[in-house]
Amino acid sequence: MIYDLLIVGGGVNGCAIARDAAGRGLRVLLVEQTDLAAATSSASTKLIHGGLRYLEQYEFRLVHEALAERELLLAAAPHIIRPLQFILPHEPSVRPAWLVRLGLYLYDHLARRKRIPGSRAVTLAGSAFGAPLAGAYRLGFSYYDCRVDDTRLVVLEAIDARERGAELRIGAKLVGARRDGDVWRASISGADGRIESVGARALVNASGPWVQETLTQRLDLRSTKHVRLVKGSHIVTRRLYAGDHAYLLQRPDKRIVFAIPFETDFTLIGTTDVPFSGAPGPVAIDAEETDYLLDSIRHFFRVEIGRGDVVWSYSGLRPLFDDGALKASVVTRDYAFDLARAEGAPALSVFGGKITTARRLAEHALETLAPFFPRLGPAWTAQATLPGGDLGPGGFDAFLAEVTRAKPFLPPSLARRLAGAYGTRLWRFLEQARSMDDLGEDHGCGLTEAELAFLRAEEWARSAEDVLWRRSKLGLRLDGAQQARLGRCF
Structure with a gap:
């Protein structure tokens, strides 16, 4: 079979490209060797944000694009993306107040805002914002970005791609590919281990940390562009403070650490930036990173906290486009393409990127490939809703109220979780239910x-890990016996 586009990698970039391409009329095959968002895309700080700190690196175009995408994504998936208020306690020794005000002014005005409130100064002394903080913080700043369920964003892109005609093979791996005139001949190892040969008129290498390996070992290509792998780690603790706002903490080393309300009962703390020189693959937080994040919390908050308070941690490799920066924390979060087209069928490799700008990256990728597909349809994703995002004019709160009225047997916490995970798609398994018994066995915490x-x-979903740590975060709540029992369901 000859496809128009073979995409290698089921992270946010690969799935966004598959969605866009299928919607423009291309015949698309995407292969992902483990699971959707199994690597970098599920190891983010769970934010759709412009990148306030990138202003200090003069990344104005990147921040503008990310802020514009923030508005588009909020409209496209209001069930999994919602505004989040950040409080930035002012540290005079790190940045003067005028510089912070200037940065926030630019942040407010670099792109048009429709749904996101602007920034303002806040008094911390005697306020709910200042109550959890240690020290004599008097001045702070409030601004908004958005929280996101990063893995679910990738899954929604994949679903939309499939429903527009793309074929996605999860558990399949690109063994190798070679040019045969105007077609790539690729060998694909399926989830069952069988090798299949497919053809594609163009190939997209969106394999994230493996982009270089895919180029050299699978495609026998070379590139002048490179990625720099940086390990980013996060910890999750029990909830550290009251309120639904997050904190942006300015460390004395001028790095920042976020403290973010997470899954109702927890606080997400991150991230680190550690240069990584090994082969790409699974990574884990180390003691030094854990201590760095805990020290950040102890420096700013009154709460006593130690390693024993960490209930979960996760780490990922960020494949940052190598722009020659000396420090990992200042390597650009922008992306770059390498289009190999010296002879025969083209291959487009993606270097870098971030979850906020994946939709625009995909649009840009299709613009780059357009000369090879004369009948390619126009760009369309900017105004399109992601699956489940058609909540109606009242937004998430009105939709949740609708679910509660229609299914009064659902416990409030479960109704909120299902509405926030699936949006209108929850009717696909809830529509006929009249009681919890109609939903079948409860595997724990309402996972029916x-x-x-x-x-x-x-x-x-092909494993308990897929369900507990990517399609949901119920791994934080199910005990060991429940998780083991769920594993036997696959």
Whole structure:
């Protein structure tokens, strides 16, 4: 079979490109060797943001693009993306107040805002914002970005791609590919280990940390562009403070650390930036990173906290486009393409990028490939809703109220979780239910057999880990016995 586009990598970039391309009429095949968002895309800080700190690096175009994308994504997926207020306690020794005000002014005005409030100064002394903080913080600043369920964003892109005609093979790996005139001949190892040969008129290498390896070992290509791998780690603790606002903490080393309300009962703390020189693959937080994040919290908050308070940690490799910066923390979060087209079928490799700008990256990728597809349809994703995002004019709160009225047997916490995960798609497994018993066995914390069957059939879930740590974060709540029992369902 000859596809128009073969995409290697099921992270946010690969799935965004698959979605855009399928919507423009291309025949698309995407292969992902483990799971959707299994690597970098599920190891983010769970934010859709412009990147306030990138202003100090003069990344004005990147910040403008990210802020514009923030508005588009909030409209496209209001069930998994919602505004989040950040409080920035002022540290005079790190940045003067006038510089912070200037940065926030630029942040407010570099792109048009429709749904996101602007920034303002706040008094911390005697306020709810200042109550959890240690020291004599009097002045702070408030600004807004958005929180996101990063893995679910990737899954929604993949679902939309499939429903527009793309074929996605999860658990399949590109063994190798060679040019044969105007077609790539690729060998694909399926989830069952069988090798299949497919053809594609163009190939996209969106394999993230493996982009260099895919180029050299699978495609036998070379590039003058490179990625720099940087390990980023996060920790999760029990909730550290009251309120639904987050904190941006300015460390004395001029790096920043976020403290973010997470999954109702927890606080997400991150991130680190550690240069990584090994082969790409799974990574884990080390003791030094854990201590760095805990020290950040102890410096700013009154709460006593130690390693024993960490309930979960996760780490990922960021494949940052190597722009020659000396420090990992200042390597650009922008992206670059390498289009190999010296002879025959083209291959487009993606270097860098960030979850906020993946939609625009995909649009840019299709613009780059357009000369090879004369009948390519126009750009369309900027105004399109992601699956489940059609909540109606009242937004998430009105939709949640609708779910609660229609299914009064759902516990409030479960109704909120399902609405926030699936949006209007929850009706696909809730529509006929009249009681919790109709949803089948409860595997723990409201994870019913009906939901599990939906995740298997519609969202490519193939293991307990896929369900507990990517399609949801119920791994934070299910005990060891419940998790083991769920594993036996696959």
